[in-house]
Amino acid sequence: MIADILIAVVQLALVGLGAPLLTGIVRTLKARLVGRRGPNPWQPYADLRKLLGKDRVVSATTSWIFAVTPVVLAATMLASALIVPLVISRPVLGFAGNVIVLMYLFLIGTFFLALAGLDAGSAFGGMGGSREVAVAALAEPTIIVAVFALAMRAGTINLGGVVERLGADPQMALTPGHLLAFAAFFIVMIAETGRLPVDNPATHLELTMIHEAMVLEYSGPDLALVEWAASMKLFLFMALLANLFFPWGVPTEPSRAALARGGIVLAGKLLALATILAVIETQIAKLRLFRVPELLAGSFALALLSVTSRFLLR
C-alpha cells in the first residue's frame, strides 16, 4: 500500500514536474541544431510561472465549457500519468486501463479543447478545433492497429503485461514487425502532440496553426494549464513509446532502488527520443495541412504491415 502511494507520487511528480523540462530540452536541442544558442531548458518553468501570476482575459461570448476545459485537460493527463508504466511496469492504476483507455483519455482532452475553440466564436478557434479533431480521427486507426501488433506479440494489451513480456525477451523488440509498429506509433505521436511536420508548436501564423489556433483565447493561469497539459501529453506519449516498444530496464518490483533505476533508465530513453524528435523537427519542413492525411495514411500502412508480417512469419 505504502509502496503504491510512493509509486503514484513518483509518477505524478515525474510527469507533472518533469514534462516542462522535456519540452524545454527539445527546444534547446532544436536551437543548437540550427546553430542558435536558444533558451535555457528550464525556460518553460519561467513561462508557466509568469502566466500563473497574470490575470485572465475571458471572452464574454464563452460559456462554462471554456472555463472547465483547462482543468479537464490537466486532469486527464494526470490521470494518465498513473496508468502509463514510467518507473515500474505495473503502476498503481495499471490494472484500471490499457492503451485503448489511455488513447480515449487523451481524446477527452481533444474533445474539450476543440469545443473550447468553438466557444469563443472566432474563426480561428473553430479552424483549429476542426483541424485538431481531423488529425486525431485519422491518427486513431494507426494507434489501435499498432496496439494490435503489440498485443499479438505479448498476448495481452494491458500495458504492464506488454512491458513485462517484451522486457523478458529483449530480442523481440528488434524484430521487423515490432520496429514497423514503433515507426507507425512515432508518426502518430508527432501528429497527436502537434509537432513538425504536422503542426508547428512555435508558429503563430493563424492560417497554418492547429493547436495554437484552438487555444488562442486562453490567457493567464488558464493558458498555463493548457501549456502544461500539452507538455505532459508529449512526455506521456514519449514515455509510452520508450517503455512500450523498448521495455529494457523497466523494473517490475517496487523497491526504492528499482524505482531510482527505473527513473534513470526512463530519463535516458526520453533524452534519446527527444534528440530524435529535435533532429526530425529541424530537418523537415511543415507539411501543408492537406498533405498530413497522406503522412497518417503512411503510418497506418506501417502499422498494418507490422500486423501482416506476423501472419506471414507465423
Next chain:
Amino acid sequence: MTAVVYALAGIVGLIVGAVGVSGMLGVGLAWRCPALLPLGGVSLVLDPLAGFFLALVGFASVPASLDGLGRARRERRGRLAYLLFVAAMALVPLAANALTFLLAWELMSLASYVLVVQGGQARESIRAAWVYAVMTHAGLACLLAGMLLLGAWTGSFDVGAWRAAASALAPSARDLAWALLALGFAVKAGVIPLHVWLPLAHPAAPSHVSALMSGVMIKLGVYGLVRVSLDWLGEGPAWWGAAILLAGAVSAVVGVLSAIVDRDLKRVLAFSSIENAGIILIGLGAGVLYQAAGLPALAVLGVTAALYHALNHAAFKTLLFLGAGAVVHATGTRDMDALGGLIKRMPWTAACFLTGAAGIAALPPLNGFVSEWLTFQALLQNLLIEQPAVNLVFALGIAALALTGGLTVACFVRAFGITFLAVPRREAAARAHDPETPSRLAMAMLALSCLALGVGATAVAPAIARVGSHLVGTPTALPLGDAFTLKVSGEFASLSMPVVAAALILAALGVLAGLAAIGGRGRVRRYETWSCGRMLQTPRMEYTATAFANPFKRVFDFFYRPVEQIDITTHPASRLFVQRIEYANPTRSLFDDWLYRPLLDAVHRGARVVRRLQSGSANLYLAYILLALLALLVFA
C-alpha cells in the same frame, strides 16, 4: 386524452422493461393461443435474448413517452400510432412463430410509417414516408420469402422446430434462408447500402418518435440478425460472420462520414445511428466468426460487446434525439448553421446533449466507451483463429472501428459545438428556451443512465454476458473480473471504470486545489473575443458546420465527391461591383448514383416493356388467363 395515451405508453414501457429484465435473469415464459391466428396461432416465448431486447424497448420508451407527455398539449397527432408502435416493438422479440413475428414486425413498420407521415413539414414527410414504406416492404418480402422457405423445408412455422431441424438442412438451403432473412433484417438495421430510408424517415418524425426509431427499432433489426445467425438456423459457417462483420465495418465508416458533413442536426443523428448499428454488427460478426471457429468463450464476448453497445446506443441516441427535439421546438430549425449560443439559453438541454455526445464519442467514464472497448477486445484476440483470410477480416474490422471512433469524436464536437456554443447565428436561436419539465426530466434520466451504464459496467456486462452464454449455448458463464474491474480472457485486458472515473475526478480536484494553493486562477477580465483588431465581431465570423466539415470533405473527397457551386451576381454597370455571392458545396451520394439510380432506371425500363401487355382489352386479358392456366397444367 393525449396525455393519458402517453402516460399509458410509459406504463407499457415500464411493464415491458420489468418483464424483459426478469427474462434476462432466466425467467422463461411461453404463451400459445392457436385459436387466434391460422398457421400455428399466436405464440409468444420469453427467453434471455428476448428479455434483453424487451428491456431495451422498455428502457427507451419510458423517457420517450415522458417527452411526448411534455408536448401533449401542443402535439396531439399520432398518439395512438405511438402507443401501437411501442406495443408492436415489445411483441417482436417475443414472437416465436413466423406468422406472429411477421404480424408484429409489420405492425411496428406501419405504426412508424404513420408517425413519419404525420411529422413536421408535409412534403418532406411524405417523401420520407414513401421511401421508408418501399424499403421496409422490400425487407418484409425478403423475410417472408425466407420464412416460407424455412417453413416448407422444415414443415413447421415454429422457431423451435427450425432450431431443431436446421442442422439437418442442406448447407446451400441454410445459406439461402440465412441470406434472405439477414437481408430483410439488415434493411431495418440500416445497414449500408440498404440505409437510404433511415436519414429521411428518422428526422421527419417527431423527435420522441425519432428517438424510439433510432434508439430501439433499428435494434430490432439487429435482434433479427442475432437470431438468424446464432439461434434459429443453428451454428453457421464462417462466411456469415465475415459478411456481418464487413457489412458492419462499412456501415460504421460510411455512416459517420455521412454524419460529419450534414448540416441538419437530426440527420446527423440519423446517420450516426447507421454508424452505431455498424459497430454493433462488428461485434456480432466477430461473435459469429468465433462461434464458427469453435471458440465459444470469445463468441460470447463478441455478442456481449454487441448487445452492450445496443443498450448504450439506446441510451445516448434517445437522449440526443430528445435534445435535438428540444432545440428544433425552441428554434424552429434543424439547420446547425442557423443555430449557436444555445448553451446559455437552454442550459439543461445543453448539459444533457453534451453528456450524450461524450457518451457516443466513447469518452470514459461514460457508457459508449465500455462497449467499444469490449468490441476491441473481442476483435484483438482473433489470432486464435489460424486462418489468414479471417485474420484479415478482423484487421479490417479493427481499423474501421478505430477510424469510426476518431471520426465520431469529430462529428459530435461539431454537432454540439456548432449548435450550442458561441453566439446565435439567427434570430430564432437567440430566443430559444429550455423545454417543459417532463422533457427535461426525460433527458436527465437518460443522461444519468449514460453515466451509470459506464461506471457500473461491472454490474451490466456480466448480466449481458449471461444472455450471450445462453444464446451461444455455453454452460458456464463468461468470467468478467470482479466488482471493480472488468477482465477479458484472463490477463488479456482489464478495465476498471469506477477507478478511471475516480482518478479523473480526483485529478481535477487536485488541479483546482493546486491552483488555489498558488493564488487562484487570477482575476477575470471579461472582454470580447480577439478579432485581429477589427472593430466588429459578428456571428457571421463564427466557424460554421460546413466549414468545420471541410477538412473531412477534402481528405475523403473520393467518398463525398463534393461539387463547388459559386454563383456571383454583379451590378449591371460593372463586373467589379459584386452584389451577391452564393456558395454551396454539396456532396453527392455514392449509393444514389451508383446503386439506386441505375436500379430505378432498370425498373422503369422494365415497366415500359411490360406495359405493352396492358392493352385494356378484356378479351386479351381472358386469353392471358387461359394461357397461364394451360402453362400451369403443363408444368405442374
